[in-house]
Amino acid sequence: MQPAPLRPADIDALLDDRPADGVFRVSRAAVREQAIFDLEMRHIFEGSWVFLGLACQIPAPHDFFTTRIGRQPVVVSRDGTGQIRCFINSCRHRGALVCHRAAGNARRHACQYHGWVYDSAGACLDVKDEKQGAYTDAFRAEDHGLVQVRLGDYRGFLFGSLNPDVAPIEAYLGDVRALLDLIVDQSPDGLEVVPGVVRYVYNGNWKLQLENGTDPYHFTSTHPSYIQILGERGKKAASGGHTSIYQNFNQKSISRGAFCFPNGHAAIWGETPSSDARPIFRQIEALRARVGEARAKWMLYTRNLSIFPNVQFAENAALQMRVWRPLSPGSTEMTTYCLAPKGEDRAARAVRIRQYEEFFNPSGLATPDDAAAYEDCQAGNVTPAIDFHQGYARGMAAVRRGGDEHAAELGLNPSTSIVGAFEMGDETVFHETYRTWRELLRKGLERDLAGESA
Amino acid sequence: MSPEMMSADVQTIAQGVLFEEARALDEQRFHDWLALYAEDAVFWVPAWTDEGRPTQDPETELSLIHCTRAQLAERVGRVEGGRSLASTPLPRTAHVISNVLAEGAGDGRIFVRSVALTHAFNIKRRETTLAYALVEHDLVATGAGWRIARKKILLQNDYIATMMDFYTV
Ligand code: FES
Numbered sequence: 001m002q003p004a005p006l007r008p009a010d011i012d013a014l015l016d017d018r019p020a021d022g023v024f025r026v027s028r029a030a031v032r033e034q035a036i037f038d039l040e041m042r043h044i045f046e047g048s049w050v051f052l053g054l055a056c057q058i059p060a061p062h063d064f065f066t067t068r069i070g071r072q073p074v075v076v077s078r079d080g081t082g083q084i085r086c087f088i089n090s091c092r093h094r095g096a097l098v099c100h101r102a103a104g105n106a107r108r109h110a111c112q113y114h115g116w117v118y119d120s121a122g123a124c125l126d127v128k129d130e131k132q133g134a135y136t137d138a139f140r141a142e143d144h145g146l147v148q149v150r151l152g153d154y155r156g157f158l159f160g161s162l163n164p165d166v167a168p169i170e171a172y173l174g175d176v177r178a179l180l181d182l183i184v185d186q187s188p189d190g191l192e193v194v195p196g197v198v199r200y201v202y203n204g205n206w207k208l209q210l211e212n213g214t215d216p217y218h219f220t221s222t223h224p225s226y227i228q229i230l231g232e233r234g235k236k237a238a239s240g241g242h243t244s245i246y247q248n249f250n251q252k253s254i255s256r257g258a259f260c261f262p263n264g265h266a267a268i269w270g271e272t273p274s275s276d277a278r279p280i281f282r283q284i285e286a287l288r289a290r291v292g293e294a295r296a297k298w299m300l301y302t303r304n305l306s307i308f309p310n311v312q313f314a315e316n317a318a319l320q321m322r323v324w325r326p327l328s329p330g331s332t333e334m335t336t337y338c339l340a341p342k343g344e345d346r347a348a349r350a351v352r353i354r355q356y357e358e359f360f361n362p363s364g365l366a367t368p369d370d371a372a373a374y375e376d377c378q379a380g381n382v383t384p385a386i387d388f389h390q391g392y393a394r395g396m397a398a399v400r401r402g403g404d405e406h407a408a409e410l411g412l413n414p415s416t417s418i419v420g421a422f423e424m425g426d427e428t429v430f431h432e433t434y435r436t437w438r439e440l441l442r443k444g445l446e447r448d449l450a451g452e453s454a
Numbered sequence: 455m456s457p458e459m460m461s462a463d464v465q466t467i468a469q470g471v472l473f474e475e476a477r478a479l480d481e482q483r484f485h486d487w488l489a490l491y492a493e494d495a496v497f498w499v500p501a502w503t504d505e506g507r508p509t510q511d512p513e514t515e516l517s518l519i520h521c522t523r524a525q526l527a528e529r530v531g532r533v534e535g536g537r538s539l540a541s542t543p544l545p546r547t548a549h550v551i552s553n554v555l556a557e558g559a560g561d562g563r564i565f566v567r568s569v570a571l572t573h574a575f576n577i578k579r580r581e582t583t584l585a586y587a588l589v590e591h592d593l594v595a596t597g598a599g600w601r602i603a604r605k606k607i608l609l610q611n612d613y614i615a616t617m618m619d620f621y622t623v
């Protein structure tokens with residue numbers, strides 16, 4: 001039997017959001033139900049902005065990379081004039097993929113089924129044997145170019161949307177832009193991607209990754225094996241310098257904060273236990289002179305930024321860009337890159353890469369344990385007999401609306417702020433994200449239902 | 455070792471080390487496995503780029519794993535320590551080593567190419583993963599026998615099922 005179609009009331013019931021009563025609860029169905037997943041695809045991943053990649057991945061004319069917006073394959077291409085475009089990776093003739101590689105450089109994308117050819121701007125150059133094709137004028141009047149997708153570019157962070165009516169990307173990102181600036185401005189020359197991409201699939205919902213990226217509460221219990229290795233290295237280290245930012249990991253002395261932003265974005269920040277292990281610390285005086293004392297301090301903080309719905313920038317020992325693609329309610333594909341300031345010296349770069357690999361890789365010492373935890377969450381979350389999680393309540397007695405003195409240092413106006421001891425393990429950081437999520441699903445479902453009855 | 459060492463001997467020595475390595479991993483005798491590595495050994499699993507080439511220079515490009523022997527020992531401690539969710543219960547593996555081609559000039563070093571298929575059974579999920587890789591070993595003769603000075607594992611199917619570690623490739 002088919003489950004009954006979702007009604008708006010079902011969407012409302014996904015959150016129990018009663019600030020006056022001190023209650024914020026998320027339904028366990030959120031990670032489990034196919035009908036919710038389908039709505040997420042239509043109205044979030046295919047109805048709003050999603051992150052595509054970085055302009056620095058395609059520096060030269062005709063460079064391209066391929067990705068997806070929701071379920072739809074797209075090409076992100078720098079055309080012959082240098083303009084970045086995003087178009088649907090599907091031939092206008094019968095729909096075949098026209099670009100088959102993950103990245104490269106190509107002046108032309110030829111569909112090898114019936115031979116239609118497109119340029120790096122997506123324009124159709126050739127309908128094979130068009131003259132002999134006995135086409136009608138109606139066909140000739142059509143544009144045969146690959147369908148262009150709305151593209152947003154904030155300082156080289158590229159976003160795309162299948163919905164042409166989304167708000168401008170600057171408005172969508174809001175104050176999160178200042179946190180992206182902290183990433184780009186670490187070098188006067190901007191960012192680059194360290195060559196090499198790591199892809200993996202975990203058996204869990206995409207929101208488990210979304211949450212984990214701003215979840216300080218799990219660190220000590222999910223990663224004791226990693227913390228232990230660092231502790232032992234610290235004991236063995238002959239002299240001063242730290243080889244990991246988590247040496248001197250002493251919970252008492254570290255404060256942690258979090259911000260929620262409109263449109264579902266969120267960030268956590270923390271003082272770094274051993275700042276001198278940060279590759280950018282080697283240039284710290286030049287950095288302070290260039291970006292100012294306050295922003296240099298923030299660049300040395302650990303910062304994890306989630307941009308709803310599909311990307312995180314996690315900066316602790318190194319800087320990771322992780323992009324995800326939901327495959328089903330219970331599986332998610334991760335595509336991960338190591339980012340670095342351009343022009344970093346060779347020794348600092350090597351330190352960055354080693355720290356990146358051992359923390360962030362699914363073949364490292366920390367990320368496998370996160371992924372295993374997501375899989376356990378998915379596996380344990382089966383029965384509708386249990387309604388809500390109890391996992392979104394920490395910090396509720398301490399969170400405040402608007403910004404705090406830390407937000408003020410960067411001129412941020414977040415929806416909420418919180419700061420406390422490391423052990424506070426705040427969970428209010430998820431609240432605005434879930435409110436946005438429910439709002440998008442609810443509005444989308446209402447549009448679907450209005451369309452059906454029209 | 456005699457300079458006129460026959461290539462058949464080189465092949466036999468190489469297979470002996472590779473098969474012993476695989477057996478130690480599959481029997482989860484990780485300290486015996488570590489003992490096969492020279493003190494300054496490097497264990498390297500390159501990543502691939504989006505353009506489709508394997509990374510070449512671990513100092514400037516990303517690897518899946520790039521470890522010294524000391525860091526391999528840390529990994530052994532991690533999987534044996536029972537505090538890593540991803541490693542508990544530890545998957546059971548079968549390393550199948552094939553297509554072994556050994557080259558040596560009788561100077562106490564042997565360069566070995568092989569193919570490794572590693573089946574890993576995730577006990578908790580009751581699922582099997584398969585990693586297939588083109589492998590290179592640099593072997594060195596020491597007073598205590600042949601040791602692995604360098605192992606490079608070029609993972610052909612770099613689309614990782616949840617996680618990988620030294621024992622799943
Ligand atoms: S599908 Fe592309 S030319 Fe026919």
Ligand SMILES: [Fe+2]
Nearest residue numbers: 219222366370
């Ligand atoms: Fe984690």
